[in-house]
Amino acid sequence: MFREPLLPWMVFLPLAGAFTVLFSPLRETGLRRLALLFSGVTAVLGAVAFAAFSPELSGFQFRFEQDWFTLPGLDAPLRLALGLDGLSVLLLALSAFLMPLILVSAPGHIRHRVREFLFWALLMEAGMIGVFAATDLVLFYFFWELSLIPLYFLVGIWGGPNRIYASLKFVLYTLAGSLVLLVGLIRVALEAGTTDIGRLIEADLDPGLQRFAFACFALGFLIKVPVLPFHTWLPDAHVQAPTGGSVVLAGVMLKMGTYGLMRFGLQAFPAGAVDWAPWLLLLGAAGIVYGSLLAWAQSDIKKLVAYSSVGHLGFVVLGTFAGNATALQGAVLQGVNHGISTGALFLLVGVLYDRRHTRAMDAFGGLARTFPAFAFLLVLTSLASVGLPGTNGFVGEFLILMGTFEQHPWLAALAGLGVVLGAVYMLGLCREVLFGPVTHEANRRLEPLRPREWAALAPLAALMLWIGLYPSPFLERTRFACFETAERLAPWLERAGEEARPPAPALPATPEPELR
């Protein structure tokens, strides 16, 4: 059967690809093709994992386990343990799916030190896939850090003029979060005596430990997401990163944070999650409005998209901590949606940058006349980004908003402002870039979209409509995990609710219905 070796291969292939590229005698074009081959096969495996993932099963699927080494103080050995469940399957598939698109589009903006670029890109892919596939805490941490370093080089070497500042800020900021995470990880491992994520979830850890661990883990994840007020590294990193780096960052890296919040925050440490949920919900909702306002105030297209990410991820955080399966399923899907739409937006910004070497909004205008294919794609992506029904963004936002309404109608209404503000700044972007008269002569002679640009953008556009019109294949795969997670939270939520308000008066006995 292919089920057991599937995940190890998905981690191993990009890793092998990275080193093959590094030592291959091929030259530039050959190297690009080689890297594309490795990531392409990995993407196919990702599609297989998605297709073969059974929505009917609870717990991890495609499990692979192998003893690794033993640490003193732990009963069980550390293991190379991989598996997928409803929280991770979509993100894993997305990670595998995005990398070939990035490599396809890379020749537009990566012109020097190609070998190194491909090496780091593939290494990062291995790390990202590993994060979503790992079912062992230490292994998770290993991949978590592994994916961090390549991005540092991607931004630092191929980035914009201020790349050193941005990459250092990004690395130090996330590293600080990771260290706190590590502290929590060590204490959990020592006190629980295991690093197996499945067993940690089942173990019902001591509430005190859960609260401590949640605080440590969450800080690391909140920085990665990033949630207001830890978000300021993001615009810098995005603006300085090369297009491919931005796509990975938005598409996958940030999702590692939201994924961590769900996997550890909700599943393993529900007591802590319930304690902190009111604050995190508030941060999420505030982040939506705040990020949207900031996006509106930008004149650099890429900065606008970066701040819009803060807003979109506010939705994901809101859905994560809203406390029911509806919102949680929405949050999982919205993570993927954000990867698709924002990834596409960054690719589109890259299309402009490659041609005009500027990202200032006022350098454009009237592109709908001179660059219609681009205009079509930008409008479509903008609509997906603002959550127009029929596109992927709507399904996720709708589930999150509706789910949040159950317990927190005021927060849902506040978050809803993001729906209005999203239209304000995204359509503002379209207005400035696409419509009005052509104001710069250079915009009259823009080179039409190249096949490789189509190849990178068309699949994303198709996914926007697919998930928007028929999201069932995606939603049904997340169903089990989200319901189980919500059930796990329920007793803690009840307990918190009882503490918050005085005990309800006993209900009068309901009269027995009369039988006729």
Place this chain on the structure above:
Amino acid sequence: MDAPWIWLIPLLPLAGAAANGLLHARFLGAGGGAAPERRASWLGVGSVALSFGVCLAAFLRLLALDPEQRVLRASLAPWISAGQIDVAWSLAIDPLNAAMMLVVTGVGALIHLYSTGYMHGDRGFAKYFAYLNLFVAMMLMLILSDSLVGLFLGWEGVGLCSYLLIGFWYDDGEKADAARKAFVVNRIGDLGFLIGMGLLFWQTGSFSFEAVNDAARSGGIPSGLATVAGLMLFLGCCGKSAQIPLYVWLPDAMAGPTPVSALIHAATMVTSGIYLVARLADFFTFAPGVLPVIGAVGAATALFAATIGLAQRDIKKVLAYSTVSQLGYMFLALGVGAFGAALYHLITHAFFKALLFLGAGSVIHAMHHEQDMFRMGGLRDRIPVTFRTMTVGAFALAGVPLFSGFFSKDEILFLSAASGGGGWLLWAVGLTGAVLTAAYTGRLLALTFFGGPRYDTRKLTPHESPASMLTPLRVLAFLSVAGGLLGLPFHLFTPLHDWLHPVLGGAEAAARGEAQASAALEAVLMLLGGGAAVASLYLGWKRFVQDPGEGLLDPRRGALRHPAAAWHVDAFYTAFVVVPLKLFAAVCAAFDLLVVDGAVNFLAWRSRESAEGVRSLQSGGAPEYALWMAAGAVVLVAGLVFGAL
């Protein structure tokens, strides 16, 4: 009963949109040449006409059923199924939306046909039809869906098409701005829609209209929540149907091609809010305090917009404010529980307002894109067919007896007068609005078609439009007269009301209660209304035939300067909403940079500074190290000595 084939109704125009989109893409790819007008016309008009045919079939199918059983259902596939939510792609046709779909596809087909003439020679011909077909598909999703979520898909979908079509000639920055404004203002309403939907969902466990109406009827929705949810949904209606306070986008929407104004911004899309309230008639009836608000907003909008309509110079702007005003009458009817009357006026208005807009389009076409009525005049001999058909539409709008608008508007006024409570006040406001309506209609006819030409006759010879444009005018003129037969007064002949009764009868009975009025009162009010309309129409016409009165609109001295500036509402919104918000966003951006990011950089800087402090210890100088060693040794020894003591 199950009827999967009704999915053809929205899918045919959708397919037309896709085909036209591909046609346009190929035209662009070919890089020049003539736009593929023939094929685009066939696809565009054909797909909507076919859809109209299927609608007729569905209508006949319904007709054959027992009145209480008149529902056709079709479920295609699951759509959003997650958590506690389960929404499917499913349609349900009952008498209410059957009436709507016939109007949408019927009037829609006529306007598509008209567009083939109007858009002739435009580079974006195929694109135009792609958008227009997409609009029809979305509008049909809006009215045929059986749940709030499906309706919301159409609701935002028509908003998108409106956005695309208002900004169709996007090279003009003002038009692009108008498009964006329309979308954003609508989104404010849509936020209300989403909130209302969320509140209702957790109360009823479902998004389906039947479930919400049933829950409302059986008292399953707490009254406070029902009020909030009802008002929130109505906020959505204010956005889409251009009511106070969210009407401001509609006059700007006239930037789009005129057939678009006729179809989207007069006959169909803007009536979505009326449809929504009628669809949830039971719910709105049982939500305390909501219907009075709807009635008051409707009446206020009807009067307010009519005053503005009297002081416009752009022929399309007159009609735009007129539409806002007429939609107000429909909400007024809903507010007094006269759901059937609202639908009746919706249908007659669709006929005569589409006619007026298409007529205006024909005028504009003849005048080579001149829209200023002060630059027209005396066109009745130049474009006689347009003149005659538009006069029919104008009479219907003004409420001249025996024209369709007369019957439908007087029914609304009569029913509000008879609704008890503040009914007489609503009636008085409505009647005043009706008088103004007749006056601005007379002014429009006078300025456009009468008097002498006020344009340069040497440069411009107005000519009548082609047959493809005149045929829809004639058909709509016929309907603007014959539409009255849908509901004659004194219960003489009321096919529309009887048809809608299974759906709306219960809510009407509950909302209007015992409010009954004598036929004598109806007759008196009708005479009063009809007489006032005719007199006002004549006076308005006479006043402006003699003198176009351009000076009245002078921004400094004109008597009508305030209504001419739309009572400065747009300026007010700009100054007190848009600019402060934009400033707030800028302040947030500065705050983010200086405070939030500043704190991060400060932390980094402090760490670095403190590290510098420690680093200076490692200077590399041997004497210094020796000094430190000595000091350390002293401390150590001291510690040992004192520790031992």
